[in-house]
Amino acid sequence: PALIALTLGAAGAWLVTLHGQYFQPSPQGITVADTVGAGDSFFAALLANIERQGVLSPTALYAAHDAAVWQGALAHAVAAATLNVQRVGCNPATWAETVAFAL
Helix, strand or coil: CCEEEEECHHHCEEEEECCEEEEECCCCCCCCCCCCCHHHHHHHHHHHHHHHCCCCCHHHHHHCCCHHHHHHHHHHHHHHHHHHHCCCCCCCCCHHHHHHHHC
């Protein structure tokens, strides 16, 4: 596989590509209301971010060497999951909310 993501809940997440391994810790000090939808939010945000960066195609996935692309996508995904767990039910954040939270 060209891309493997492993979520670790409150500990954060790993992203492994053909060219590197990246870790993003979860933010500390948040109040978890509900974990329903956290994984869905994570993976949707990860794929959306990778698509927006233009590296979702099979050719691009194999060729993408830029660590900033992968670290940014992973940070975006962790931010989306973090926002979701602070809400009751599967209530994913918008793109804008996720970008603002990830900063």
